[in-house]
Amino acid sequence: MTFHIDFKGEKVIPVRAGQTVLDASLAAGIPHYHACGGKGQCTTCRVLVLHGKEHLSPLSSYEKTIKTVRKFPDNVRLACQSFVTGEGVQVQRLIKDDTDRYIFINGAEESSLTEVMGVRRKLALFFIDIRNFTPFIESHLPFDVIHIMRRIFTLVRNAIDHYGGQIIDTAGDGLYAVFGLDSKIRKATEAAVLAGIKILEDIKIFNNTYMRPYFHHAFEVGIGVHVGKVIYGNVGIGLNNNLTVMGYPVNVAARLQAATKELNNSFIISERAYGLLRNPPYAPDAALLNLKGVSKALEVRLIGKPYEHGVAGETPA
Missing domain, CATH: 3.10.20.30 (Beta-grasp domain)
Known part of the structure; x- marks a missing residue:
């Protein structure tokens, strides 16, 4: 036969x-x-x-x-x-x-x-950027700049690791992580939000106990979270953990983080992601965002706080 x-x-x-x-x-x-x-x-x-x-x-x-x-x-x-x-x-x-x-x-x-071949699945996408870093760079020694960056990134990484996330990439004073490589999307979204809330609290403590006493400076962050189906895999070029995540939802999450300045709120989450939370944080404010490259206005929830030093976040050193 x-x-x-x-x-x-x-x-x-x-x-x-x-x-x-x-x-x-x-x-x-x-x-x-x-x-x-x-x-x-x-x-x-x-x-x-x-x-x-x-x-x-x-x-x-x-x-x-x-x-x-x-x-x-x-x-x-x-x-x-x-x-x-x-x-x-x-x-x-x-x-x-x-x-x-x-x-x-x-x-x-x-x-x-599996990672070498590439996988398509739903993930929670987490972008964070440090505000007020440029003034700090301009007025402090290189050692201080790198040392403080390491302190902040350690703080951020610990929160992400604690809630099961994985950092994918860093760029300047920001980084990008995903949640859900080993969990369902609802749990992943909740983990991303908890990690973000922890980072906001830890940054506040870091400012009060270290930055203000020793450097007369304070940092704030902007966080954007979205969910969606993306492709992830190991590109194998010897950088970081080689894992990359690609897809339209990634761009949306990055633009939500950038919109924290426009909306003057430290933590913005898409309505799609917010709807997955079983115990969502109090979010009295919502907004419609017209994001670059996105045809329809995106509904988002503001679950952070207004910036203490203005939308641009400029804190004198």
Whole structure:
């Protein structure tokens, strides 16, 4: 009996009974990597099953072992260990050239294959920016600037870590984190809000006990939180944790943080995110924001406080 398998973007090929997917692809002229010679030991013949995984043979003992060690997702199979048992199977080769081989074999050692392949899921997106930092930079020694930045970022990181978030990137005097990599979106949103509230309180304490006594200066922050379906994965370029998160909701969250100046409120959350909270903080004020690149006005809640030193947040040193 002969079935057919669709290699996405390449060709549809026949697969005979008793013939592995790897053997069939090689016979059809597809340059399928198989460094170990098809013995289930190198994983270079791995394929992503797009459709019809129920029409493939059960996992072999080699695949079960590799799945445990490498944390392969359920829709990744070794072509040398897989047999087709019905029609409607579509796969995609994950390693097509030497560059792919380096990314998937070398890079996957440092992160899960799931992250290397990319995942789409709902996350809570958290942007924070430190206000009043430019005047501090202009009037203090480089050592003081870097030291205080480290103090503030440690404070922020501790709050984010405490509530299960993960910092994705830093830029100047701001950073970007996500919540929900290991939790449902409702819990992730609540964690993001709790982390933001903790940061606001910790910054206030830091100002009163350290910045004002020793530097005659105070900092404020602007926080924006939104939720949405994004793509995250490990880009493997050796920077930070290599994890990146992309998508339209990310841009919205960043613009909410920027709008804290316009609305003169330290913490802005989208109505979509606010609606997920089981015990939402008191938010007497709401607003409609026309964000750059967003066609419809976005409803938001103001759950922070007005800036003590004005919208621009300029505090004399």
